[in-house]
Structures are given as structure tokens and as C-alpha cells.
Amino acid sequence: MLTQSDIPFRLDEITAGWLTRALRSSGLLKNAEVIKLNHRIIGEETGFLGLVVILEPTYSEEEAQAPESLVLKIPTPLKNRRMGQSMGVYEKEIRFYRELKPKLPVRTPAHFYSALNAFDDPDLVLERLRKLHRLPLPLIALLAVAVTWFIGLFPRRYVLLIEDVSHLRMGDQLNGCSENDVRRVLGTMAALHARFWESEELATMKWVAPVELTSKLIHLTYLQSVEKYKRASQSRLAEREIRLINWLKINGVRLTEVQAVGPRTLLHGDFRLDNLCFDDATDEVLVMDWQTLVSGSAGMDLAYFLSAALPLETTEAEINSLIEYYRQCLQQGGVEISVERLRWQYEVGMLSMLHKIAPILFQEQLELGTGRGPELMQGWIDKTFRKLEAVDFEHIFEKMPT
Numbered sequence: 352m353l354t355q356s357d358i359p360f361r362l363d364e365i366t367a368g369w370l371t372r373a374l375r376s377s378g379l380l381k382n383a384e385v386i387k388l389n390h391r392i393i394g395e396e397t398g399f400l401g402l403v404v405i406l407e408p409t410y411s412e413e414e415a416q417a418p419e420s421l422v423l424k425i426p427t428p429l430k431n432r433r434m435g436q437s438m439g440v441y442e443k444e445i446r447f448y449r450e451l452k453p454k455l456p457v458r459t460p461a462h463f464y465s466a467l468n469a470f471d472d473p474d475l476v477l478e479r480l481r482k483l484h485r486l487p488l489p490l491i492a493l494l495a496v497a498v499t500w501f502i503g504l505f506p507r508r509y510v511l512l513i514e515d516v517s518h519l520r521m522g523d524q525l526n527g528c529s530e531n532d533v534r535r536v537l538g539t540m541a542a543l544h545a546r547f548w549e550s551e552e553l554a555t556m557k558w559v560a561p562v563e564l565t566s567k568l569i570h571l572t573y574l575q576s577v578e579k580y581k582r583a584s585q586s587r588l589a590e591r592e593i594r595l596i597n598w599l600k601i602n603g604v605r606l607t608e609v610q611a612v613g614p615r616t617l618l619h620g621d622f623r624l625d626n627l628c629f630d631d632a633t634d635e636v637l638v639m640d641w642q643t644l645v646s647g648s649a650g651m652d653l654a655y656f657l658s659a660a661l662p663l664e665t666t667e668a669e670i671n672s673l674i675e676y677y678r679q680c681l682q683q684g685g686v687e688i689s690v691e692r693l694r695w696q697y698e699v700g701m702l703s704m705l706h707k708i709a710p711i712l713f714q715e716q717l718e719l720g721t722g723r724g725p726e727l728m729q730g731w732i733d734k735t736f737r738k739l740e741a742v743d744f745e746h747i748f749e750k751m752p753t
Contacts, residue, residue, distance in 0.1 A: 358466045358508035362404060365390070365423060370408055373464045373512060380417055383410040390423070393517070401441075401642070402427050405515055421463055424511040439476065439558075440642035441509035442467055446558050447641040448511070454552075456542045458630075458637045461514035468508040473557035480564040488574070491567055516637055522624030524659050524727055532629060533660055537677040539636040540622060540656065544649045545684025547617035553646045562618065562647030566607030569707055573603050576710030592736055595744055599706045602748075606703055609751065610647040610696075614688065618645050622656040625727075649688075650696025651703060653677060658704045658735045667741045692752040698742045705735050 357372070359365050367385040374380040387409035392402065404423040426441060448462040483491060522528060528536075547553060581588070581596060588596070599606070619626075620643030628637040657673065671694075678693050711728055743750070 358468050358510055359425060360506075360508050362390070362392075362402065362425065365404075365406070365425075367408070370406065373510075374417065377464045377512075378416070379463060380410075380414055383412045383414045383417060385409070386411050401425065405517060406512075418463065418515070420515040420517075422460065422513050422515050424513070426506075426509055439471065441507065442470055443558060443644055444511060444640075444642045445509070447644060448513070451556070451641075451644075454546070456546050457539050458635050459641070460516055460637065460639060462512075463514070464510070464512040466508075466510050477557050477560065477564075480560055484564050484567055486567075488567060488571055492571055492575075495568070495571065516628050516639075519628040519630050519637060522627040522629065524624040525723065525730065527662055528624060528660060533657075533673060534676055535629065535634065535636050536622075536627060536656060536660070537653075537673060538680045539638065540619075540652055541677055541680030541686075542684055543619065543638075544616045544652070545681055545686045547646075548649075548681075548684075548686045549614050549616070553615060553617065556646075559617065559644050559646055561611060561615075562645040562651065563608045563611040565645065566604045569607055570603040573599065573706055573710050580709055591740075595705070595736075595739065596709070598744055599702070603706050605748065606699065606706060609699060609748065610651055610703065612751065613648065614686075615646050616649050618647050618649070618652050619643070620645050620652070620655075622652045623659045648696045648699070649681075650693065650698075650700035652700075653693075654697050654700025654704055657697075658701060658738060659731050661734065661738070663734055663737050665738070670738065670741075689752065695747075695750055695752055698744075698747060698750075701735065701739055701742060702744055702747065705732070705739065708732060708735070 357369065359369065365388070367388045370388060371380060371385045374385070385408040389407040389409075390404050391407075392404050401424045404425075405420055406423050407420045408417075410417055424444070445465045445467050448459075448465055452459055452462060483494070486494075522532075553559065577596060577600060581593065619638065619641065621640055622638075626638065626640040628639070629635075630637060653674070657670065661670070661673075674693060674697055675690070678688060678690065681688060708728060709732055
């Protein structure tokens with residue numbers, strides 16, 4: 352049996368003996384042992400908060416349920432670990448696989464084993480978020496520094512073993528995808544959203560925070576980094592883009608809060624190509640990385656995905672066609688939403704995307720690496736700016752549907 356002290360802290364603590372005990376505790380091994388273990392790190396500089404590793408075990412004898420390979424997730428060794436722990440992402444992903452995965456109408460990796468050395472009381476966490484949200488930004492900033500420092504003294508141990516889906520076609524945010532793939536993803540997204548649309552279940556999932564309770568924390572990050580971003584990007588920013596950046600400094604908190612206007616559903620929170628796989632044999636889209644679940648308006652996930660997946664040259668007519676396709680997929684799931692409300696949610700979501708991702712390149716608490724990470728983020732920002740050219744951001748609140 353595994354105990355809390357057996358939860359690995361680093362990759363070198365993942366041994367053949369440890370994997371044997373983990374797979375036995377899950378009922379996947381009975382008599383066999385792991386006698387050799389190879390591993391290879393994947394997704395470097397794409398999983399900012401977690402290290403993703405493919406494990407390839409060799410067994411002492413054959414067993415029917417023993418996986419030929421599997422995926423290991425542990426917190427990143429970078430200082431991003433502190434941010435991940437303060438956001439509760441490691442606990443949230445374990446809760447997803449243990450509690451929520453069986454309820455989903457979308458395909459996700461099979462869950463083999465998970466462990467965390469301490470779980471927070473969801474009711475207490477939610478109440479703390481509500482109290483924090485009522486505080487002024489300067490006080491929140493001081494508390495955030497203190498909490499991050501404290502977490503650094505007591506890092507948690509977290510491990511997750513899930514199905515290896517690398518045999519499927521992996522999404523790639525840098526290279527984009529076809530329009531057919533975009534529509535497949537939108538159908539999958541709509542199925543997820545329709546399942547929890549205005550559902551009473553959301554109120555019972557206390558560990559899934561309402562998105563509006565994160566508004567001041569997101570805005571704090573923006574304020575701490577946006578001036579660095581403006582100085583570094585001055586030569587590439589148009590006058591309208593600078594005006595938009597300054598508008599977000601004033602309206603960022605409200606922008607996140609209006610996403611609670613409704614209808615409310617379960618949001619993946621990181622719906623982008625790097626977290627998706629395509630099974631071309633079944634036409635299914637497999638969704639991964641469930642660390643950032645929140646509840647809010649569907650336009651957030653919709654804008655999140657389209658902001659990164661569509662190329663710079665995508666026309667407004669093409670975007671509207673895709674939004675309408677997503678709306679039709681919602682209808683197939685029994686959900687009705689007007690064209691006007693969904694378009695407004697999308698525009699709010701796209702503005703929120705810029706508010707969320709523009710400062711990341713200059714956020715001191717998060718390391719992106721030196722290769723793919725910065726390139727991915729800069730391309731994402733450029734695409735988002737382009738899509739916002741059609742959005743009248745200065746009157747977005749006046750346009751809120753009644």
C-alpha cells in the first residue's frame with residue numbers, strides 16, 4: 352500500500368517499485384511487478400504548471416490490465432509550482448478524475464492512479480475566495496505575496512497517472528488545425544457546456560469556483576505586468592491596441608464579473624489545441640488538462656479556443672459562421688441561446704482572453720522557458736488582437752443583452 356510519504360516530489364522518485372505499488376493499489380496489477388521503467392518528458396514549455404511524462408514499464412509477467420505505457424503528471428520543477436498550488440490546480444485535476452469524469456459526455460483519458468498529500472475543504476476555500484473578492488486590490492496584492500511565500504515553504508506532493516493517448520493525433524497550437532477540426536472541437540465543447548447548462552449540480556461542486564470570484568486576482572496580475580508588456584511591445588502595437596490595453600486597466604475586473612451574468616455552465620478554462628487530441632478513426636475529440644475548471648458563461652471557453660486555433664487571416668464572416676455552428680450544437684444538446692447573447696458572450700470572452708494572456712510574457716511568478724512557450728504566447732496575443740478589431744470594446748457593457 353502507498354502512504355502520503357510515498358507520493359513522489361520529483362521525477363527521479365518515480366521508480367519501478369513505486370509504479371508497481373501504484374498500479375497494484377488501482378487493481379491494474381495482481382502478481383506482476385515493474386522490473387524496468389523508461390520515461391520521456393513530453394510537452395516541455397507547453398504545460399506551464401505541470402511536468403508531463405510518458406512512462407514505459409516492463410513487467411515481470413503479462414497481465415491483461417497492465418498498461419503498456421501511461422502518462423505521469425507531477426508539478427513542474429520550475430517556480431510555477433507555487434503558482435499552481437496557490438491556484439489549487441493540482442487538487443482540482445485529481446478531483447476532476449475522481450468525481451467528475453464519469454459524468455461527462457466527452458472523451459477524456461482513463462484514470463489509473465492519483466494522490467495528493469493534503470486536500471483543502473472546498474467550502475472553506477470558496478468562502479475565502481468570496482472574502483478575498485470583497486477586499487481592495489492593494490490589500491489583495493499584499494496577501495498574494497504572503498500566500499505565495501508561505502506555499503513555497505510547504506510545497507504539496509501531487510501525482511496523477513492517466514492513459515497514454517499519444518497514438519492519437521495531437522493538437523498543436525503553434526501550427527493550428529483545419530476548419531473541420533475546429534468544428535469537431537466546437538461540437539465537443541457544446542456537448543460539455545450543454546451537459547451542465549444552468550445545472551443545479553454546479554452549486555454542489557464547491558471546488559469549481561465561479562469565474563467572477565477570480566476577477567480581482569486576474570486583474571492584479573494584469574496590473575503588475577501590463578506596463579512591461581507595453582514597453583516591450585511598443586513598436587508592434589497600433590494606437591487602437593494601446594487604447595484597448597489602457598481600457599482593460601480600468602475595466603478588467605468588471606469584464607470578468609459580467610461573465611457571471613449567465614447562463615452559467617461548467618468551463619474547461621484552458622480549451623486550446625495543446626490540450627486536445629483527435630481520434631480520426633472515431634471522429635472523437637479527446638480533452639485533457641482539467642486543472643482550471645470554473646463555472647461561468649460559455650463564451651469564455653468559446654473565445655479561448657477560437658482566439659488561438661484560428662489563423663490571423665480568418666475573416667469576421669468565418670468567425671460568425673463558427674459561432675453559429677457552436678450555437679446549433681448547443682441546440683442539439685437541448686440548449687437555447689440567442690445569436691445576440693452568444694455573440695456578446697464571445698466578445699466579452701475575447702476581451703477577457705487579452706486581459707488574461709497579454710501580461711503572461713512578463714509575469715515574474717511564471718516561467719515560460721526559452722523556446723516554444725514565449726513563441727506560443729506571442730502568437731496567441733497577436734491572433735487575439737486581430738480578432739478584437741471587430742469588437743467595439745468601449746461600449747461592450749452597454750451592449751449587454753437584457
